[in-house]
Amino acid sequence: MPVRSGRPVARHDAGGDSLGVVGRLRAGGAAIPQGVFSKRLVPPQRASGRISPVCCEYEVIVLVVGFPAGVFATNCYVVAEADGRPCLVIDPGQDAAAAVAEIVTAHRLRPVGVVLTHGHLDHTWTVYPLCSGYDVPAYLHPADRYRLADPAATFPPDVLAALGLLGVRLQEPDDVRPLADDAELELAGLRLRVRHTPGHTEGSVVVQTVAGSTRLELGADRRQVEGPLMFSGDLLFAGSVGRTDLPGGDPEAMRASLARVATASDLPDETVVCPGHGPLTTLGHERATNPFLREALAAGVPAAWRGRR
Ligand SMILES: [Zn+2]
Numbered sequence: 167m168p169v170r171s172g173r174p175v176a177r178h179d180a181g182g183d184s185l186g187v188v189g190r191l192r193a194g195g196a197a198i199p200q201g202v203f204s205k206r207l208v209p210p211q212r213a214s215g216r217i218s219p220v221c222c223e224y225e226v227i228v229l230v231v232g233f234p235a236g237v238f239a240t241n242c243y244v245v246a247e248a249d250g251r252p253c254l255v256i257d258p259g260q261d262a263a264a265a266v267a268e269i270v271t272a273h274r275l276r277p278v279g280v281v282l283t284h285g286h287l288d289h290t291w292t293v294y295p296l297c298s299g300y301d302v303p304a305y306l307h308p309a310d311r312y313r314l315a316d317p318a319a320t321f322p323p324d325v326l327a328a329l330g331l332l333g334v335r336l337q338e339p340d341d342v343r344p345l346a347d348d349a350e351l352e353l354a355g356l357r358l359r360v361r362h363t364p365g366h367t368e369g370s371v372v373v374q375t376v377a378g379s380t381r382l383e384l385g386a387d388r389r390q391v392e393g394p395l396m397f398s399g400d401l402l403f404a405g406s407v408g409r410t411d412l413p414g415g416d417p418e419a420m421r422a423s424l425a426r427v428a429t430a431s432d433l434p435d436e437t438v439v440c441p442g443h444g445p446l447t448t449l450g451h452e453r454a455t456n457p458f459l460r461e462a463l464a465a466g467v468p469a470a471w472r473g474r475r
């Protein structure tokens with residue numbers, strides 16, 4: 167873990183130092199402590215109703231299929247209550263539409279919305295074709311709304327140039343609805359809670375499921391997990407955090423956001439963190455080992471933020 171001046175510094179090693187992302191997906195999800203997911207699974211004789219075709223001994227409440235998309239390797243997640251149900255798409259990155267369509271077909275899903283953890287183009291690249299193709303709204307925190315009008319304009323030109331993407335034009339979706347702090351949403355039959363977690367961008371959020379048993383796939387990493395999930399966008403990664411030196415970034419806000427998430431009483435250690443880049447992890451593992459989260463925890467939640475969940 168790179169350390170500068172005795173303090174943890176976010177690393178940016180996803181195929182180059184300037185992408186604003188951390189880590190590529192590692193097959194096997196090595197960051198997840200083995201054994202964490204063997205707890206409290208529903209035994210076969212108690213499982214009823216929806217049964218996972220993959221893990222037939224477990225009852226499935228949530229289905230999540232994720233994949234890293236495009237040159238940024240941004241994790242896109244498709245989330246549903248089960249096969250054959252409505253679904254949400256979270257952070258559809260570059261060239262994600264075909265893979266989303268494949269997942270939708272394979273699991274007989276029906277997209278009802280696209281949730282964006284923030285407005286960076288590596289997370290929003292495919293929002294327009296998906297929203298227009300399925301005729302569904304996008305959801306984004308209002309503070310990042312301006313980024314959708316011209317996503318490339320809010321991204322560092324040198325990064326785009328290095329990837330041969332300078333001059334890229336992306337279209338904004340017609341129907342964009344606000345994700346408010348502390349909002350509880352019912353989407354695709356799922357109960358979701360939103361926390362505004364600025365720092366990486368002004369309008370970054372994390373979105374969590376309230377609880378449940380989940381069949382979770384991210385690339386080659388396939389697991390049955392218990393407890394809440396947290397889609398952390400570019401706030402929190404396995405062993406690292408999002409960078410704060412891009413336009414709209416704010417290190418102090420980032421520390422406060424990390425402290426708020428790290429101290430949240432409704433996010434137990436077994437919470438599975440589904441990050442915007444890189445492998446899955448658990449919040450307990452990050453609380454114990456992630457130097458950025460530990461530094462934020464030591465600093466505590468700022469007075470102005472106390473009282474928020
Ligand atoms: Zn990103």
Ligand SMILES: [Zn+2]
Nearest residue numbers: 186286366400
């Ligand atoms: Zn980002």
